[in-house]
Amino acid sequence: MAKEIAGKTVEQWTQGNPYIHDIVDGKPVFWVNDKKGNFEAEKDQVQFSAEDIKDAADRWDRFAPWFEIAFDDTKETKGIIEGPYTRIDNFKADVEKRYDVDIAGNMYVKRDDLLPIAGTIKARGAIYEVIHHAEELAIEKGLLSGFDDDYTKFASDEFKDAFSNYSVVVGTTGNLGISVGVTAAAFGFQSIVHMSSDAKQWKKDFLRKNGAEVVEHNTDFTEAVNQGRRASEADPNSYFVDDEDSIYLYLGYTTAAQRLAKQLEDDGIKVDDDHPLFLWLPCGVGGSPGGITFGAKHIFGDNVNAFFAEPTHVPSLLIGILTGQFSGVHVGDFGIDGQTVMDGLAVPRTSQFVSQVMEHFFDGGYTLTDDEANHNLTRLYDTEEIFLEPAATAGLSGPAYLFKSEEGQKYIKDKGLNMDNATHIAWGTGGSMVPEEDRKVFYQAGVEK
Numbered sequence: 001m002a003k004e005i006a007g008k009t010v011e012q013w014t015q016g017n018p019y020i021h022d023i024v025d026g027k028p029v030f031w032v033n034d035k036k037g038n039f040e041a042e043k044d045q046v047q048f049s050a051e052d053i054k055d056a057a058d059r060w061d062r063f064a065p066w067f068e069i070a071f072d073d074t075k076e077t078k079g080i081i082e083g084p085y086t087r088i089d090n091f092k093a094d095v096e097k098r099y100d101v102d103i104a105g106n107m108y109v110k111r112d113d114l115l116p117i118a119g120t121i122k123a124r125g126a127i128y129e130v131i132h133h134a135e136e137l138a139i140e141k142g143l144l145s146g147f148d149d150d151y152t153k154f155a156s157d158e159f160k161d162a163f164s165n166y167s168v169v170v171g172t173t174g175n176l177g178i179s180v181g182v183t184a185a186a187f188g189f190q191s192i193v194h195m196s197s198d199a200k201q202w203k204k205d206f207l208r209k210n211g212a213e214v215v216e217h218n219t220d221f222t223e224a225v226n227q228g229r230r231a232s233e234a235d236p237n238s239y240f241v242d243d244e245d246s247i248y249l250y251l252g253y254t255t256a257a258q259r260l261a262k263q264l265e266d267d268g269i270k271v272d273d274d275h276p277l278f279l280w281l282p283c284g285v286g287g288s289p290g291g292i293t294f295g296a297k298h299i300f301g302d303n304v305n306a307f308f309a310e311p312t313h314v315p316s317l318l319i320g321i322l323t324g325q326f327s328g329v330h331v332g333d334f335g336i337d338g339q340t341v342m343d344g345l346a347v348p349r350t351s352q353f354v355s356q357v358m359e360h361f362f363d364g365g366y367t368l369t370d371d372e373a374n375h376n377l378t379r380l381y382d383t384e385e386i387f388l389e390p391a392a393t394a395g396l397s398g399p400a401y402l403f404k405s406e407e408g409q410k411y412i413k414d415k416g417l418n419m420d421n422a423t424h425i426a427w428g429t430g431g432s433m434v435p436e437e438d439r440k441v442f443y444q445a446g447v448e449k
């Protein structure tokens with residue numbers, strides 16, 4: 001008997017839904033979220049609110065004086081972890097040519113590759129989770145008298161000595177480990193990163209150089225994470241950062257939108273009924289695109305249009321939402337192999353709570369092939385001299401999908417959008433950490449043959 005997912009075989013799922021059909025076939029899709037109502041009606045239906053965003057923003061602000069002391073590269077921004085965005089007219093012309101489509105509106109890339117400390121979008125979520133934990137522990141232990149105390153004390157020997165009795169543990173091969181590992185070590189925590197032994201050597205070297213301990217496992221990635229979790233759970237002085245279901249990662253990301261809103265305002269870029277904003281967000285487990293979308297909807301309402309980009313080989317959030325099973329489905333259940341060059345997005349199962357919240361908020365999603373990502377990477381470098389890692393290029397195809405697909409055209413028409421005034425922002429989620437030799441390999445993969 002064929003394997004069943006929520007009482008249906010793969011064949012029944014694919015026959016019942018044209019998007020699931022194409023996804024299982026490995027074909028790129030563009031899907032509009034038909035389960036979403038308008039923002040004002042939806043915003044009270046979920047477990048988070050504007051209060052949570054404010055709470056996160058305040059926490060980031062409280063820690064700014066500490067960041068300035070602990071990380072030189074945050075001095076210029078006065079302890080705020082933020083980066084610029086760049087207009088990419090030349091790249092837009094290249095996309096139009098490659099996809100044979102006209103794109104109305106201006107295109108930009110948000111430069112999370114340039115974020116201080118970690119050079120990836122994880123700096124927004126993972127670092128937030130570590131400061132949240134450090135603050136909670138400092139208050140619990142009586143080191144800090146309250147939120148209005150002096151946060152430069154976190155850089156003192158007294159705090160570091162106290163924190164050295166505690167550990168922060170994470171299991172990952174990727175960017176999450178770097179953000180958590182480096183920040184935890186800066187606080188004086190025992191910073192422990194569990195990795196599978198096939199993880200890239202430069203990542204292990206970087207972490208060790210920055211005071212983290214790297215524990216290597218001769219197992220696959222999932223088993224390395226599990227072993228890390230078990231070791232941490234056995235120790236009451238240990239805190240485990242869980243990529244799969246962390247609300248603190250998510251809450252850290254929500255504050256990105258208000259920073260972006262301020263940048264757009266300073267540059268005279270309008271977002272209103274006559275000036276739609278499109279965010280094209282690379283999606284792995286869903287925390288970063290979900291958090292950013294949540295924050296953006298609270299600022300711009302439905303004048304922001306948020307779409308998530310996933311690899312055709314790892315469409316975990318899309319398949320979770322289309323089947324209504326959320327984290328209950330693994331891409332492998334549908335015979336999808338989970339293999340992709342966009343390694344930051346290679347998460348086979350979506351986050352339960354993020355996908356449930358996003359069902360109310362995000363406007364849709366699309367999948368792209370590894371070839372498209374490779375070309376985005378190479379052509380962005382050729383046309384704009386910006387290097388992004390493969391996962392970070394996923395959003396760059398979004399505007400082409402919007403204009404090229406029937407679903408996209410219908411979305412524009414139904415919403416009555418004035419696309420000549422549109423601003424497209426592809427979230428460039430990382431890249432500056434990638435060593436030179438790896439960059440060359442990635443670049444070569446996207447050169448037209």
Ligand SMILES: *Cc1c(COP(=O)(O)O)cnc(C)c1O
Pocket residue numbers: 120121122174175176282283284285286287288289344345347389391392429430
């Ligand atoms: C983690 C990551 C993402 C996706 O974030 P999720 O929270 O997993 O959805 C995108 N790009 C890069 C470079 C990442 O490291």
